[in-house]
Structures are given as C-alpha cells and as structure tokens.
C-alpha cells in the first residue's frame with residue numbers, strides 16, 4: 001500500500017495497492033464520520049464489484065445506497081446527471097452524507113459533478129476501476145459531463161475526500177480498456193518523464209500509476225483550476241477530444257487522445273514552435289501499444305469542435321509543445337491560426 005497526499009483547496013490522500021478495497025470502509029472511516037454513502041456506478045462495474053465494497057462499508061458502520069446507470073461515455077450526459085440528482089434526493093442524501101464514485105473515468109466525472117452540485121456540494125470518494133481513471137481521471141477534481149455540442153463542456157473543480165486505487169480491478173479489464181489507460185499514461189511520459197514509456201510498454205501498472213499520480217499531484221498543487229501549467233495535461237486533447245466526438249464516441253478516449261498527441265506533436269514542429277519532431281517516435285510507440293494513430297476526419301470538422309477547447313482564453317488558445325520527449329511547454333497561439341495548426345498536424 002502507498003499513500004500520496006494532494007494539497008489543493010482541500011487536502012486528501014490517494015491510496016494505491018492490491019486488494020485494498022476490501023478495507024474501503026476502514027479507510028473511509030479515517031476521513032468521514034458514520035453517514036450515508038451512496039455508491040454511483042455503471043451496470044458492468046456494479047455486477048462485478050459493488051458487493052465487496054458494500055460489505056466493507058456496512059462493516060465499518062456506514063449506511064449505504066446505490067445508483068446504477070448504463071456503462072460508457074454515452075452515459076456521461078445531462079440526462080444521466082439529472083437522474084442521479086433526483087435519485088440522491090429520493091434517497092434523502094443530505095450534506096453530511098457522501099457519494100462514492102465506483103468505476104472508470106465516465107463514472108468518476110459524472111458522479112464527481114453530481115457531488116459538486118447536489119445541495120451546493122457534498123463530499124465524494126473516488127474508487128477508480130479502470131487503468132485510465134487510475135492514471136488520470138480519479139484525482140485532481142476535474143468533474144463534468146458532455147453536451148451535444150462537445151465533450152466535457154459542463155463541469156466543476158471539486159476535489160474528492162479520498163481516492164482508493166486498487167490494482168485488482170485491472171484483472172478484469174478487457175485489453176482495449178488497458179490500452180486506453182496506456183495511451184493516457186503516455187501523455188505523462190511525453191510531458192514529464194520519458195522513461196515512463198518503457199514501463200507503459202512493459203505493463204508495469206503499479207509503477208506507471210504511481211508515477212502519473214506524482215506528476216499530476218505537482219501540477220494540481222501548482223495550478224488547481226487549470227489557468228496555467230496544469231493545462232499541459234491537455235496534451236493531445238485539443239485534437240483528440242474533437243476526434244472522439246466526431247466518432248460519436250465510438251473511438252474510446254485513450255485512442256482518440258493517442259491520435260491527438262501524434263497530430264499535436266507534428267503541428268508544433270511543422271509550425272515552428274519547436275525544433276524537435278517527436279511525432280514519429282510517438283506513433284511507433286502507439287503502434288506497439290496496438291493503436292493506429294492516423295486521423296480520418298477533415299480539418300474543418302476538427303477545427304469546429306476544437307474551438308470549444310477549455311484551453312481557449314479570449315482569442316488565444318494554449319497549445320502543448322514538446323521541447324523533447326519528456327518535456328513540454330505551453331504556447332499561446334491565436335485562434336485564427338488554429339485551423340492551420342491542425343492542418344499541419346494531420347499532414
């Protein structure tokens with residue numbers, strides 16, 4: 001078991017290890033007094049994992065309830081959000097109670113946003129069950145959901161009270177979901193630590209998760225609300241999230257971001273923002289991970305979605321520029337130059 005303490009607007013622990021969720025109740029008792037805990041999860045994770053968690057919570061003196069919705073990105077919308085809020089109210093959840101987000105990034109994002117907004121904000125705990133959520137989504141407090149117009153367009157910064165990351169959940173993840181986590185972890189290799197790439201390829205999950213937590217922890221602590229350096233975590237996402245939406249979420253988040261990372265690296269080089277082109281090396285690594293990173297969508301359609309990016313401030317957008325493999329910096333470019341930037345990235 002390892003513990004990472006994140007000091008942001010609130011201070012909380014991220015606990016990692018094997019088989020820790022059977023003791024979830026005891027860990028949670030260290031941060032919450034006895035109260036009602038409402039587990040929010042999707043139907044796949046519910047059938048596999050909610051019973052062990054419920055047993056542990058009840059043994060530790062918590063009252064429990066559960067809200068379940070269909071799995072996947074398609075559920076991360078206003079309709080699911082409304083249903084969650086109504087169910088929380090029906091259950092009589094109060095401000096002294098808390099939510100547990102049990103699942104991947106889609107579950108964590110929407111359950112976290114429900115926690116941020118129900119009764120003007122209640123506490124919540126993240127229990128990530130995917131590699132993707134364990135390396136990135138489960139901590140840092142970026143909660144939200146998708147609108148018809150684009151991805152993650154509604155949300156709030158709302159930090160969890162605790163994150164419990166149990167590697168045992170990875171045992172049942174299909175290969176495709178493990179690949180998505182690997183793609184998101186590659187983002188950390190490019191922005192901060194090139195040697196991580198070998199560990200990602202070697203499927204050294206605990207090492208990778210723990211390095212990603214350490215890297216993200218320092219970004220959260222420096223720039224919790226993502227006005228500055230934390231935007232570097234958006235590497236690959238300006239193009240990647242547009243591609244994800246254009247695929248009608250048929251392309252998983254990790255794969256879309258892999259396409260975005262290769263394209264944005266190439267764009268940065270071809271527009272002269274950096275003297276190094278890491279796009280080839282990155283595409284090779286993604287190929288070894290099983291991804292085709294070619295992009296089949298037109299520049300205009302990507303641009304129309306990219307202009308909704310949350311890294312836009314006024315008439316400028318922050319782009320993440322690799323200075324070398326393992327170090328990136330932020331540059332501001334004009335929105336009027338963004339279409340050309342995307343075009344160069346897709347060449």
Ligand SMILES: NC(=O)c1ccc[n+]([C@@H]2O[C@H](COP(=O)([O-])OP(=O)(O)OC[C@H]3O[C@@H](n4cnc5c(N)ncnc54)[C@H](O)[C@@H]3O)[C@@H](O)[C@H]2O)c1
Pocket residue numbers: 042044045071072073076103104105106107108109129130131132133136137138139140141142143152169170172173174177180184253
């Ligand atoms: N908030 C953030 O900082 C942040 C960061 C990165 C990604 N995200 C978001 O995360 C989402 C993608 O994450 P994801 O892929 O984890 O999403 P997900 O929650 O949609 O999970 C993917 C699938 O895996 C299944 N699953 C979950 N755990 C399982 C397990 N242990 N065994 C078998 N199946 C399991 C789910 O039922 C679902 O079908 C995107 O919406 C993305 O925008 C958020």
